[in-house]
Amino acid sequence: MSGAWRLYWGADNTAQATSTDDIDAVLDRIAAAGAYIVDVTAAGDDDAGVQIGVGHPDRATVLIFDDDGGYAYQPELPAWPEPIDFDYGGQSTSYPPSRTRITPANARHTIRTYLTTGNAPTPIHLDQET
Template identity: 35%
Template sequence: MKVTWTYDRGDHRDNHEVELTDPDALEALLREIQQAGEPVALTIFSDTNDDPDDLPPGIQIGLGHPTHAFAVHIADDGGYLNDPTAETPPAGLQFDFGGVPTEYPAEHLQLRPETAIQLAVTFLKTGGEPPHLTTVTE
């Protein structure tokens, strides 16, 4: 699967793209990004679309904040995954999305970074099956 993310560096965008098939390698990469402490949105997908402006089916996760993350399944029937046991932040938080600081509303950030990492790893292990929180918390 392809993993892409971009940081806003003020005078330029720091673009990253890697192809990964090993779940352990993906987990190591995501943990490194989380530890860096720079909130960023990562997109993980297998198929590309003909339309470059349309996100291909996949999963997008927000990592880099010490206590909050997000995960959204990118599909016609997709949506944000929230953990009712995770604390919702008092306000929205910014994550770099494509090198653009983007605010995500608090209600979409009801996920711990560890859970977002596990959702992404499971997404890769299953070959892109729709992510479910029960897969991670069982």
């Protein structure tokens, strides 16, 4: 999955990236502006990629959308006590605690690993009951 990626967030925002460092830089800018869900897909292929929730100081959400994907979570991390709202396509959307059992740092690591190898990193589990 390495190469060129397209990022989508908010009502109509897009960016291009050619490396995971570029993706991190775009995600940093988005997170600084608020809590957003960002789709990251290979340029020209919107059917496989990741969705990441950024902008919350302690939690994130990651959805890998391919045949073997699912929501990423850290089994040792307890559920957040309440839903977390992210802007998804210009609409405030609540994500339940079961979907935010990943730290921002591990969420970033997960998407970097997936986008370059096609697999989630070993300590991260995927809940395929989406």
